Amino acid sequence: MSLLPLEMYFKKVSQNNNSFPNRSGEYFSKYLSILSYLKSNVYPQINVGLTINSDGVDKSLYTDHSTAHFDEVVKYAGFLLGLGIDYDEESTQVVNLSPYEIFCLLVAIRIHDAGNILGREGHSNACFLVLKDIYSRNSFDQTENRIIAKIAAAHGGVTNSGSKDTIGVLEKSKGVHAIAVREQLLAGILRISDEICENRSRSSNYLMSYDMIPEANKLYHLYGTSITNNQYESNILMLEFSLRESWLSNKYRKEDEENFLIDYIYSRLEKMDLERIYCNRFTKEVCSIDSIKVTLSFFDEDESHEIAEPLAITLEDKGYPTRESPLLKYKEDYNGEAIQTKLRDRER
Incomplete structure (x- = not known):
């Protein structure tokens, strides 16, 4: 083995x-x-x-x-x-x-x-x-x-x-x-x-070539097929997408909606970045992903010529952090006015 x-x-x-x-x-x-x-x-x-x-x-x-x-x-x-x-x-x-x-x-x-x-x-x-x-x-x-x-x-x-x-x-x-x-x-x-670990090896590429993927599943297979490289090195994940013209111009069904592939890729990258941030909290003593560097390349149908300049995107922790306050419940239930009211009721 x-x-x-x-x-x-x-x-x-x-x-x-x-x-x-x-x-x-x-x-x-x-x-x-x-x-x-x-x-x-x-x-x-x-x-x-x-x-x-x-x-x-x-x-x-x-x-x-x-x-x-x-x-x-x-x-x-x-x-x-x-x-x-x-x-x-x-x-x-x-x-x-x-x-x-x-x-x-x-x-x-x-x-x-x-x-x-x-x-x-x-x-x-x-x-x-x-x-x-x-x-x-x-x-x-x-x-x-x-x-x-x-x-x-x-x-x-x-x-x-x-x-x-x-x-x-x-x-x-x-x-x-x-x-x-x-x-x-x-x-x-x-x-x-x-x-x-997602990449084109998980997609049914042969069926894709004959347009035989069911409509309800096509978007997910296209996403995997478009990933040509996913490489981790020096705490950086590098992702490369190769996108064909026809894939970009059509909409695909996702549950009860229709989505362009590029928009679905953005949503998946946002999810991946959330997973990165979330998992880093637990794995940092051993390993972490500090950033995700993404390259989106746009090609004609046989992927022999680029039809537009590639997009380079970096997802990382930067700037001053923002989040919903972890004290929100206490600020609503135990704020100054609420406590004052409780104290007044106690005196009656």
Whole structure:
């Protein structure tokens, strides 16, 4: 089995059994066993499961959720942690995660989207069911199962209270037999890796070439197809888009609206920047994305000639920060007049 950089690093550091809760356990072999099960029984069926188990108009053709997508997330997590694509077992890079944390991160990445096999709705939490099945078949520790599943589920969805802050509700550090797992940190690495790994490999490019993508899904596939480079280096994410003339001149259906591709790209970049800011809060002790540098290039139909000057966009933290006051509720309910009124009522 060909290993990705983060997997090679884990193989190297997993040889010391004292780094794991079960000191007699072979955690690299355990990881390979989980991966083998997913590749044989789950990954090949996710795309079909999405189609037959999802409701609504976008039931027809989602972007790819096969083995390749999970590999990409593992690859970009390695990039964020300082492991380049040329990493091998002779390399000397050191990752600022414990061997057990790397195990938890790898397994969480490997099951984060596996719940899509049961349908798109609530897929983040459905990863619990997939991992529970694997762990029960192998008599693995259910405490470990719950921790990994929580890390995986935090890549999207909402909390029980309806908040999007799914990482914030996790514990900063959770102990498993005296081995610490930084849940928020690992969830942040997974979530931003999942966000930035999008590129044309996830789109159905062959069907695109024959204009056979269903209208309800075309915009999502065009977005992925237009990304020709997504590279992380020195805390900077570099994105390059190649946009054809016909893609720019047409509108595409998105739920109940019609959108131009360029406007959809802007909305996705805004979301990516929010994810960058959000995840940096949890990952900064190990890694961060300080800015996103975007190049939008405009071409004719065979992408042989540019039809306009490229756009260069940088998304980063700058200027004086603005936000809705975290004291808003208190300013409304406990302001000077409200307190004065309460004091007057108390004197009566």
